[in-house]
Amino acid sequence: MIAIPVTMTEPESEPRIKPTAAADAPKPAPTTARVEEDAFVQRAQQGDLAAYDELVRRYQERIYATIYHMTSNHEDANDLAQEAFIKAHQAIKSFKGGSSFYTWVYRIAVNKTINFLKQRKNRSAMSLNDLDFNAENDPDLVALISDKTPRRDAALAELQKKLNEAMQKLSDQHRLVVTLHDVQGLAHEEIAEIMECNVGTVRSRLFYARQQLQGYLMDYLK
Amino acid sequence: MSAENQTQDFEKLQRLLKLKRHEPPPPRFFNDFSGKVTDRIRAGDVGRVGSLEDVVAQAPWLQRIWRVIEGRPAISGMFAAGVCGLVLAGVFLPGQVAMPLPTIADNEKKPEASAPAALFANSPLGATTLASSTNPSVVLPGNSLFNTMPNIQSIPASGLPMQLAPK
Numbered sequence: 001m002i003a004i005p006v007t008m009t010e011p012e013s014e015p016r017i018k019p020t021a022a023a024d025a026p027k028p029a030p031t032t033a034r035v036e037e038d039a040f041v042q043r044a045q046q047g048d049l050a051a052y053d054e055l056v057r058r059y060q061e062r063i064y065a066t067i068y069h070m071t072s073n074h075e076d077a078n079d080l081a082q083e084a085f086i087k088a089h090q091a092i093k094s095f096k097g098g099s100s101f102y103t104w105v106y107r108i109a110v111n112k113t114i115n116f117l118k119q120r121k122n123r124s125a126m127s128l129n130d131l132d133f134n135a136e137n138d139p140d141l142v143a144l145i146s147d148k149t150p151r152r153d154a155a156l157a158e159l160q161k162k163l164n165e166a167m168q169k170l171s172d173q174h175r176l177v178v179t180l181h182d183v184q185g186l187a188h189e190e191i192a193e194i195m196e197c198n199v200g201t202v203r204s205r206l207f208y209a210r211q212q213l214q215g216y217l218m219d220y221l222k
Numbered sequence: 223m224s225a226e227n228q229t230q231d232f233e234k235l236q237r238l239l240k241l242k243r244h245e246p247p248p249p250r251f252f253n254d255f256s257g258k259v260t261d262r263i264r265a266g267d268v269g270r271v272g273s274l275e276d277v278v279a280q281a282p283w284l285q286r287i288w289r290v291i292e293g294r295p296a297i298s299g300m301f302a303a304g305v306c307g308l309v310l311a312g313v314f315l316p317g318q319v320a321m322p323l324p325t326i327a328d329n330e331k332k333p334e335a336s337a338p339a340a341l342f343a344n345s346p347l348g349a350t351t352l353a354s355s356t357n358p359s360v361v362l363p364g365n366s367l368f369n370t371m372p373n374i375q376s377i378p379a380s381g382l383p384m385q386l387a388p389k
Contacts, residue, residue, distance in 0.1 A: 049260055049263065049264065052260065053260045057256045060255050064255075068245070069245075082258060082259050085256075086263055131244045132246050134244055135241065144238060159241060163242065183243060210232050214232070221234045
């Protein structure tokens with residue numbers, strides 16, 4: 001008896017994935033969260049403010065955090081985050097769904113923040129949020145300070161100040177890449193989409209920014 | 223510094239950057255954040271007055287133009303020159319169109335003498351031509367300043383003194 005081999009072929013409708021070209025990769029099937037988000041966006045586009053309120057709730061923490069890490073100032077971050085969401089609501093009818101709503105809002109917030117920082121140039125007062133309790137128990141952070149001082153909270157507060165000062169010395173674009181990748185954990189591809197540049201640019205900016213930070217914080221990285 | 227050391231340092235740096243994740247806003251900050259946003263939207267708040275770049279950020283086609291211009295000094299220079307040219311054309315063209323253009327008939331009216339001063343003193347048309355600003359004004363003969371000046375003598379083009387006819 002001859003067994004007829006069954007060959008599994010890819011359906012023609014699905015393009016082949018090229019591992020080196022992220023831009024050519026097919027879009028993944030929309031997740032439940034994405035479908036839900038699209039529904040909220042549609043309702044918000046029709047003027048449903050409750051739906052927009054839900055969208056704000058979903059992304060408020062991430063948008064606030066990005067702006068906060070860019071400005072190192074809580075009050076500015078609060079104002080800019082609110083304004084970014086207001087701006088997004090004004091422009092929501094022009095949102096065509098080419099990217100996720102999240103990326104789109106992010107782009108608005110980032111543009112707004114960079115414009116704000118350009119105007120702020122001379123005012124660099126920091127208004128830092130207090131570190132949360134978990135910081136003292138984070139093994140990575142404890143490893144950085146434990147052998148230097150017995151007072152972890154004071155050492156961490158000093159480290160926080162130095163780190164923010166070093167961040168503020170970076171250019172806006174470099175600070176943004178470090179914030180999005182190393183602090184918020186976004187993928188290079190997502191960052192490229194937000195910053196509207198290619199992945200290579202993101203990588204090179206990230207490398208250069210890290211090199212600079214490393215120089216500024218040399219004493220704390222020994 | 224070797225690449226290995228650099229990578230190791232980046233690891234330490236990344237560990238240090240984790241500290242930024244432990245900087246939350248004050249407690250209950252997010253409880254009413256979305257409420258504040260929707261309140262401002264209901265109140266018709268449009269936020270701070272947008273800068274040019276804010277306006278550009280809202281319009282994708284403007285964004286594309288801005289991106290092309292921003293990184294290339296030659297293109298931005300050409301664009302600026304083009305805008306300046308358009309502005310200058312806008313300012314000066316309407317003035318030129320309003321000015322009466324000389325016609326053949328006008329040329330025929332001119333006498334043989336080529337001294338411009340003498341011509342213009344006698345002819346209202348000449349006075350108009352002399353006033354070559356963007357706001358031409360026609361000076362009527364009766365109101366001309368030349369009429370109020372006594373003993374004006376015309377000098378012919380030859381430069382010789384004019385001989386008066388015997389009485």
